[in-house]
Amino acid sequence: MILTTTFLIITVLVILLIVDKCAEAAAVDVTLKMYHNDTTICSAGISGVGCDFKFTMVFEGVSSSLTYKTVVTTDFTADASNNINFKTGNDALKSGVFNPITINLNSVEDLKMKVNVVDADYLFDDKISDFTMNLDIKGKSSNVEHLVKHTTAQGSGQFQISYKVYCDGNHGGIGCCGCINNYYNTNCTKFCQPINNFTCDSNGDHICKPNYYNTSCNVHCVPTSRYNCSRNGTRGCLGRWTGDKCDVQTPCPSGKFGMNCSVNCTAVPNQYTCNSTTGEKVCETHWTGSECDSCSPNYYGANCDTFCQASSAMNCSNTGEKECLGHFTGQNCSLCETGWYGSGCDLYCDLNSTLWTCDDHGNKICSGERTEANCTECIQDWYGLDCSVNCTAVPNQYTCNSTTGEKVC
Secondary structure: OHHHHHHHHHHHHHHHHHHHOOOOOEEEEEEEEEEEEOOOOOOOOOOOOOOEEEEEEEEEEOOOOOEEEEEEEEEEEOOOOOEEEOOOEOOOOOOOOOEOEEEEEOOOOOEEEEEEEEEOOOOOOEEEEEEEEEEOOOOOEOOOOEEEEEEOOOOOEEEEEEEEEEEOOOEEOEOOOEEOOOEEOOOOOEEOOOEOOEEEOOOOOEEEOOOEEOOOOOEEOOOOOOEEEOOOOOEEEOOOEEOOOOOEEOOOOOOEEOOOOOEEOOOEOOOEEEOOOOOOEEEOOOEEOOOOOEEOOOEEOOOOOEEOOOOOOEEEOOOOOEEEOOOEEOOOOOEEOOOEEOOOOOEEOOOOOOOEEEOOOOOEEEOOOEEOOOOOEEOOOEEOOOOOEEOOOEOOOEEEOOOOOOEEO
8 A cells, every 4th residue: 555655756747857847838910811791781981892891809718717808809801702801010900919929828828819890880890700719729839920810600700810929938749748949957947958979868968979088078088908987987997907098008027918917828938938028828839729838740759849741651759759660661651560561661572582582673583584463384395393404396306305305305
């Protein structure tokens, strides 16, 4: 129950604040435009042309007992068609009455305009018409001309006027319940005109644009890595930066780096140094990683100074030692083992054989008079275990033993 009551009180206060924004008073300019009547009541006027119309106008507040009465007592002589086109300006309505007619309202409210029209004669005035026109003040925008027409019930007459509402003070809008441009708060008394440096909130207070500070938003400050900007636009130095412009940097203790000297770094010879600003580790040759604790590719050893690049001829151990593959040998695994030849050390040739010798490419060179791939056959006309017996058969005289090479008669 207490919460509900509190909510209602707050709601009422908010409504009162909104209502307070409406103007307390206003002025209305009513301009007479044209009057026409086809009446046959009046005879030719004083000028002998048309009726001599006299107008009495009474303005009354719809929501109050206030009455604003203006009476135009001078006759207006119509033309032959009983038309009057009212002029504007000083004494336009005669008897010192201006057109437009200004009505000063003590409160912003709608008006009733009661009009009485008679034909002015020497002895008696002839009644022409009585009618009422409603002027919407609270529902119309200020400083805008609003046209109103009235046609009599019989359709024989028409009266045209226009009116414009002027709000009190700096109020404006519909029903004078707003502020004119650049005026704010409930009484429309606070002036705020947006410029390059700021905009205005609903209360007329300055809202500074980015990088502008102070209540007037006239202090320019752009935050950087060296300083922030306070609410009044003064620089607040960061980390080790100091001075009026935060352009002087105090040194960090040995082994400390970074904006707040919070980064630790101690250089290790031949492994890494320390960036003089950030304290980031800068790896020496053959070291890598964020902590410079790994060897670069193809480098091994405690100091990453042993080079070894794996290939088809060798692998590399964890310490960078070369481990020859297949039949490769030598310090750099660039030689072939004895008896092995070719770029891949994959061609074998037995150097201990009595049947052949080997060339530099591992090809067999048969000994004596031998032939075939494995040097196991003797060439033509040579015989014996070592192909050392020569025998050439003579037809009709002798042949040669196929094994020993002896002549067979």
